[in-house]
Amino acid sequence: TAQSEVLVLAHAQPDGDAVGSALAIQLLLHLLGVKSIIIWDKVNPDAWRNWAVFQSATTGAIDSLAVYPVVITVDCSNPSRLGIAEPFIATAKTIINIDHHTDNSLFGTLNWVHDAASVGELIDAFLPLFDVTITVPLAEALLVSIITDTGRFKYSNTSAHIFLTTHRLVALVGQARYHKLVSDLYAEESLRKWQLVSEAIQNLTLVDDGVAFSFIAQDCGDEDGLVDPVLSIRGVRAAVLARPVGDQLRLSFRAKDPSLNVRDLANQFGGGGHIHASGATLALTNFSDQIAEIKAATEAYFRG
Secondary structure, eight states, rough: BBBBBBBEEOOOSHHHHHHHHHHHHHHHHHHOOOOEEEOOSSSGGGGGTHHHHTTOOOOOOOOTTOBBEEEEEEEEEEEEGGGGGGGGHHHOOOOEEOOOOOOOOOOOEEEOOOOOOOOHHHHHHHHHHHHHOOOOOHHHHHHHHHHHHHTTSSTTTOOOOHHHHHHHHHHHHHHHHHHHHHHEEEEEEEEOHHHHHHHHHHOEEEEEEEEEEEEEEEOOTTTOSSSSHHHHTTTTTTTEEEEEEETTEEEEEEESTTTTHHHHHHHHHTTTTSEEEEEEEEEOOHHHHHHHHHHHHHHHHOOO
């Protein structure tokens, strides 16, 4: 059955950039008088429980019989990263692919793919093409995308332009609402997350000068950002973290040293992303053997 709504999709287990940019697109479509629906795959609702924009979004569940003629994807370098929503790509007549990963496979009918700090930055760039006034919820969605994918303006993708964009959006949102938004994002984290981080720290080894490798043995579910505390350790220039999620083994690759390229290492495991922040997903088979193989590959890569 063909659906009248535009379908908005982000990659599975969406992070802040994926969530913020998907909501920004839906809010833009609403301003244009276009109905849309977002289908998430493995979103963590607890992470966004205090954000009214997320709670008020128009979302739906997978319907294998549904056909959406127009699909908009955000923050997704290839269709396989859409997870359970990937089949909708095959049946869509028009696919609008909005992404900032330079290894994007350009699978869209229309591809708005440029190297940028976040997808939110790309959306903000084309908003002037439409005769709309940016609303406070739309500005908040863009801010979530930008703040999270720059690591609160810590990552090497943070530019002067980002601060100009953020200044304009914060002025629109207002100081009090911006403070609440950031507090909701970062002031409170689950005890479960820090228990997982504790295990990652306990299992940490240095496989090369300033290169940390670690793993978590227990299923991490939808907890995100587990590699960041490892990377924040003094002297660590790059970090690789492996963790099981259901029947998958998720790999995170991060570099704090601008001269290090972790994307090529992620490519070895069928993954990709950015030069300084990439990921990969493997089928979970024999955990101990896989951890040993990934650790050996990491050591070999950095020792060159």
